[in-house]
Amino acid sequence: MDVALFLQRWFGDGNDSNLPPDWQGRPDFAKLRAFLEDLEVASERPIFLPRINGSTRHVYAVAFKAPQSRRLVESLAAFVGPSYSHFDPVPAVLRRDDPLEGALLDLGAQAVWRLSVPASTWQQAWAALSMLRANWISRPWRESDDPMPIGRLLRDFRLALVAGDAELSARHLEQIAASGGLDAANVAFLKIRRLDAIGSRVRALDLPEVDDVLRMRLPSGVRQILLAAVHDRYLQEASVRLDTEAAVEALREHAQYLALRSGPRVVHQAQALATLLVLDRLYPTAIPHQVGPDLHDDPWLAALTGTLAPHVQAADAAQPDIAALLDEARYEEAWRALDAMEDGPVRDRFAVRCCLDINDPERTRAVVERLSRRDGSYLASVLPHAWLREAWRRHAQDCAGYATAPSGWITMLQQAAAAALLPAVLVGLEDLTSAWPDPARHDGDIADALAACPLDGPGLSQVLDVLPILLQRIEAGEAPKTTGTVLHLLMLSEEYSAATLSALSHALRLFLAAAPDPGTYREALGALADMSARLVQARTADTVLDLVDLIAAGPEIDPAARITGCQEFLTRLRAFAGRLDAAQLVLATTLSDELHTGIAWPTTSNAGPQASERRARITTTVLLYSLQDHVLARVNSALDRLFPRITVHLSRELAGNSRLRDQARASDVVVIATARASHAATTFIEQHTTGDVVYPRGAGSGTMLDAAVEALMRDKVDRLDAG
Secondary structure, eight states: OOHHHHHHHHTSTTOOOOOOTTGGGOGGGHHHHHHHHGGGGTTTSOEEEEEEETTEEEEEEEESSHHHHHHHHHHHHHHTHHHHSBOOSSOOOOOTTSHHHHHHHHHTOSEEEEEEOOGGGHHHHHHHHHHHHHHHHHSOOOTTOOOOOHHHHHHHHHHHHHTTOHHHHHHHHHHHHHHTOSOHHHHHHHHHHHHHHTTOGGGGGGOTTHHHHHTSOOOHHHHHHHHHHHIIIIIHHHHHHTOHHHHHHHHHTOGGGGGGGSSOSOOOOHHHHHHHHHHHHHSOOSSOOOOOGGGTTOHHHHHHHTTSOOOOOOSOTTSOOHHHHHHTTOHHHHHHHHHTSOSSHHHHHHHHHHHHHSOOHHHHHHHHHHHHTSOHHHHHHHSOSHHHHHHHHHHHHHHHHHTTOOSSHHHHHHHHHTTOOOHHHHHTHHHHHTTSOOGGGGHHHHHHHHHTSOSSHHHHHHHHHHHHHHHHTOOTTOOHHHHHHHHHHHHTSSSOOHHHHHHHHHHHHHHHHTOOOHHHHHHHHHHHHHTHHHHOOSTTHHHHHHHHHHHHHSOOSSHHHHHHHHHHHHHHHHTTGGGOOHHHHHHHHHHHHHHTOOOOOOOGGGGOHHHHHHHHHBOOEEEEEOSOHHHHHHHHHHHHHHOTTOEEEEEOOSSOOHHHHHHHHHOSEEEEOGGGOOHHHHHHHHHHOOSEEEOOSSSSHHHHHHHHHHHHTSGGGOOBOOO
16 A cells, blocks of 8 residues: 555545644654554554544544454444544445545545544544554454354344434445345345335336346345336326326336246235236236235226236146146145146246245255255256246245244244344345234233343344334334333343434334323333433434434323433433534424423534534525424424524425425425335425435434434535625
8 A cells, every 4th residue: 555645645635634744753743643654554453544624523443354343343432432522333434526535445444434523522532542542452353253143234224224214224234235144135135125115116126236136036025115116117107197008008118027027926015016917918917916805995906907808717627727826826726736747847847936936944845855866957957047046045045044933923032032043034034024913913912022031142132133123013103012112122232323223213203102001101211211321422412302302292191201201311411512513402402491491501603603604694495304293393493593594395295296396396405204204205205306315314303403404514505695
């Protein structure tokens, strides 16, 4: 590495921190010199670099290998962390167009943490980093450090999705891909699930790997997302007019999506089923898809089924059409018909196809054993395509893990508590649990199973790994006992990662919406208050404000417990007032006043007079989208105080309409709280706005206000008065 060239780039444009030519011999650069000389041995230890832009100060902590990264994030939390910086344990996503971050990318950094450090603690932060560096040198990093378990990586990714955090989920997905714990196919499936969760499923059709994905055996959930995405892109307009002919013509030039017809016949998602019906019309099949009783009232599906040709009956009832039976998902009949077939590649090809459509470990093992008795050339005759042989290999491998897979929520939690869930089960939780009944139907039993979980060790870790899947299946207003127990378990997490904090807000929202009984309410808020000493830090301020906002806006089940819990959080947050930004101070002041806590907060001018003057000059238009009225009201009020010259539009529409279209088109910044938004509305906004669309880390007032302020303060959206 050319250290001199790198230093020239780092201390050049974009960095007000100066490095004079004679820095190596100057006493006033002695402390910094030790850090810069580490560049010569960068692969052996992490490096730490300063960056100053006006009043903003950052420390960049850089690791070069995955095990080194895992140790570094723990060291940063211990030595610098929340005491001297705003520390996010998730690595930063570097920007290639930034001159300094581009230099780090060229350096070969594996993971980078961008620590925001207040000017008041700048010297203390570097003193702490000196101790961290000395500790590292005395105890060198080991290449053999154990990798982070795939269950833990998936946990943070899924928690970020539960909270609707688009940016955080993207960062965790990068970590999963870099870990090597999942193959390329499963990483692609996670990308598709993520886009669906943040309301952008249509973008899955533009992924670079989508052509390969369409040739794979897809998990049922991923297949359904892609089918719905096809509908969003090509069939939406036709569905509004109930124009079946236009729908057929829209898909005629996209034969690649015919591959999505392979899979289970039963589909319960309306847009996905509509796509299949159009494909059935374009490419007639003996047994077209049928509309189930849960979707009989859908006029678009009724219009499509009315245009399909009648079923083609089998010519000879004595000779069952196995292909048709598989198309209709009549697997038991297909297996019986296979028993009567002559041995050979055709029979085994049907057997493999049947196994690929269902997760039946016993039958899969029988087919694997049958094929293993033949030589390799026989498998090639059964499965002539390489991609199909790979799909079979992965399916057989997955089913080996599913042999002991749980069959319901209770058994899953019991196996997790015993740390007995296999990696294949943890990877496939979405599809494994998709057919299970809603958790609300067994609220008490699930809560009891959660309460029986261990409070530490690998058992707790696996229970935390499966909690995101449980939370995804609970709707607001359901399962008060389960969501209350989930709150307790999330607070027992190994550390408060950004994903855990976002999920904590989401779980509290579900809990309060379920109107728990007074005893359960007091117990949950008391547990939150007891953990406030550990939870409340400068870096968690937005989450803390979200929690207080949720409790304040929630039902007054026990007014005394409600006030006590909020007071505890706000009192502890007041100790960090000097490190809060203007938006956080405004929201904290508003909440304190509403709750009559008597807590006095500094004025926003104390958070930076120059920033206050700049905010006062910004003239732009903002659209705030959320389904929570109190969030829209609080954020709107705070923005009015912070940016007196901007125009704010509010929307909580469930679907696109002319008013939402006009608001989207007129806005320079659009803030969408995806954790509470519908797919139809978010897709509609993205289609019609030309402004900067941003997604908060959560759906509460604190995180939404933070996202709005950050977007407004970016240079590219400033609308400064020329005078």
